[in-house]
Amino acid sequence: MGNDETYRELSDTVYYIDSKDDDYDTTLRKDRIIPIGKLQYKILKTEDNTTNGMQAMAVAPIINGEADTSQIVIAYAGTNSGDTLDILTDAQTVVGRNKMMGSYNPVIETFNPKNIEDRFIDGQVITAERFADKIKKKYPDAVVTTTGHSLGEYLALYIAAENQWKNVGFNGQDPYAILSKDAKKWVKENPGMLVNYRNEQDFIGNFNFNGTGAEIRVDMDMGRNPANIKKFHALDEWKFDRNGQLLIKDTFANKEALLIRAEKQLHLQLYELTLLKQKFAVIGGRGFSTSEEIYLDDMEALFVVENAAQSMRVRLDYVMKIYQEGIVRAEEMWTEGLERAQAIGTELSYDEVISALAAGGATKANIVDEPTAYYEEKIAIAKEIGSSFDVLRLDIKNSIRKLTLTDQDLGNQIRRGA
Secondary structure, eight states, rough: OOHHHHHHHHHHHGGGGTTTTTTTTTTOTTTOEEEETOOOOOOOEEEEEEETOEEEEEEEEEEEEEEETTTTEEEEEEOTTOOOOHHHHHIIIIHHHHHHHOBTTTTTOOOSSSSSSGGGEOHHHHHHHHHHHEEEHHHHTEEEEEBBTOOOOOOOOHHHHHHOOOOOOSSOOOHHHHHHGHHHHHHHHHSSSSSEETTOOOOTTTTTTTTTTEEEEEOOOOOGGGHHHHHHHHHGGBOOOOSSBBOOOSGGGGGGHHHHHHHHHHHHHHHHHHHHHHHHHHHHHHOOOOHHHHHHHHHHHHHHHHHHHHHHHHHHHHHHHHHHOOOOHHHHHHHHHHHHHHHHOOTHHHHHHHHHHHTTOOHHIIIIIIHHHHHHHHHHHHHHHHHHHHHHHHHHHHHHHHHHHOOHHHHHHHHHOO
């Protein structure tokens, strides 16, 4: 499937399906090929619902010249500030928790039901469900991922939870309050399937707390000026590394975000491992061989070790940073103390000042040398722990490689199942 940057680009592109958007693109229609990141994607279906303002787009990557419909992404559009229907959805669904929308006449800008039955119409959530159902019906074997930004991510999270699909999106309000009982149970049991990247300073996107558990809240170091509310919520503020993974600055403020992402990645890897097991079973048409069982066990162990290593590295990096800062601070304390003592005892020589400090129990040994030795020992232990994870991970990878090289049937299955 795609990476974080791919989902961001799709979340942006789907906005242009809206005929009311300033950048409306009339060519974004079924069968068009669009460049997203390093790949080309074919548009399978779009919708611009003029009754309630919902826009959506389903795409599949072009692999070997053909659309690979075994993996599909559905992107939902967020709020267009120039579309009254989007504003109504924000008010009535996101805030009011209603899937239906009050009947609205944009011409006279007032509620205008002809009779009591016409007072409400299907809201964007319901239309988003129907769009997803059409994709599911046409491509029943596809692995589907949803994405979106803001209101679009709200819809994408809802659809993913109700269908037990993966989601990666940005700055989305949380739809937990309108989820079904089964969906609420599923999100609790599958914490790696939903990822909603939120800017710590984004008041708009952080609405509705985090009932789905999808949130990864990132400190983007943008200050807290209320005048920057739109910037805090903007989709184009997110940056990515060369592999397309979202960049999260390695700071104390982001320690929790880095750990949550690592944990979500482990849960997702284990889920994808179950899909691989299912593919093995279909390809083989029998029980697992000894080689397959060893391979699957090794893969599961590798995922666990890699996640533990990543989580531990975040913790160890922070710990080592604290220890290194402690060493620097110890040196600074000694230098500052010595300078103050010399300033007070202006008639004393340097050696006399040192002796006077020692008489009071303040020596370089107990202020600098002993703490430095302690910190350096802790740093060495931290590095050793990190190295042990690297060795274990390499051992498991070598085991997997040796197994797949010596068992030709297994190697062929992996290539077909990947």
